[in-house]
Amino acid sequence: MTGISSTTQADALSSYRTQENTSTPENELGQDAFLELLVAQLNNQNPLDPQDNGDFIAELAQFSSVEGIDNLNNSVDSLLSDYKSSQALQASALVGRQVVVPNNEVYWSGEGSIPAMVEVEEGASNVMFNITSDDGALVAQIPMTEALPGENNVLWDGKDAEGNALPPGKYKFTATGVVDEKAESFVVYGSARVNSVTLGDGSTMLNVAGIGQIPLSEVREIAE
Template identity: 25%
Template sequence: MNIAPEVLQNPATGIAGLAQAQPANATGNNKLDQDSFLRLMTTQLKFQDPFDPLDNQAMVAQLAQFSSVAGISEMKQSLSEIASILGNNRLSDAKEWIGHSILVPGNISVADKNGQYSGEFELENATDNLSIDLLNEAGEIVMFVELGQQEAGPVEFNFDSKNENGEPLDQGRLRVRVNGGSISNLATWVPVASVKTSEANGPPILVTPIGNVFPAEALKVG
């Protein structure tokens, strides 16, 4: 069966002979991968005008270019995955956190190697009688400080815990209670004891006296 040249060369078909093969309601995913490109090229060869054949060199060059682009795309994806793994999961980098303290959101404070309980918060309004208590698990006040009049803004606190000989004293986990003002963004400094891996190639986990913390949760590093 011969195909009329005027049908093959009709610009309304876009690619020779393909318009009549597509139903009016045809849909696609608008994605041209390498397999689709090869099918398209084969169709072009099949329905090309015998009096005006497609240029072989041009088609080979086009195929080579498509393969190069596809290869670069795959390589970029692979490099992105590798970068993600190296950026989030390298224990060699995370181990540098050991021995340092990190500022994390919460109201539980622990002593560092010097026996200091530290943290900070945002005072939302000015006050005349701001005070801070540190309470043990029984709800008893272990340490407190009277700050008195304070303007709105960031407030830092630091309790120095020592024994009778002036040596650092670890009194365990203490709860921070702020009195006399409305506060937000309460956070405390906690030391990083060790680092461990997480499941499913997730980021490393920082082990602290108040529990496990992801590096992304740390507000500051000291």
């Protein structure tokens, strides 16, 4: 009758480590590898000096833990896949719509209105929303007499100070006001129409007219 030697168990461990080195980092100790190691240990143990019951139960507990981790990883992968599909569906629904994004340069198509957002500071007064052309000329101003601290929505109809429709092209939004008797500039978010959506590895990009690519996560508001 042949008894188990420490060399036999070491060989089993060595075989596992070889598999471990060639496996992916996400599954260094898989369920199958752990089970094979446990079976090899049982097959080669000394019948006259079998493994202690407590040690065996501990190894079974470790096996259950490995199985649980594998199941958890599969569940997380499934949830991540569902999330990406949901995000892609959400992004595709934005094609053709206006979105407010952290960019104060907008493209005026000649039709409709362009929504924007201004972050007004506490105690601000005489808040003015300014529209300048691509060459830097001031073409229109909108007084924000009812502006409150925080985010305020503004809608520009594409007309100049005299009420004339401006030609299509790029324009820039800025906002100014007075805080503690000092002139201040406020953060402005412009908007643009979503032309298409690009789905990448772990990210969803909106291809916005006149701006370029904007991550879906940076959209502050979806305009009507």
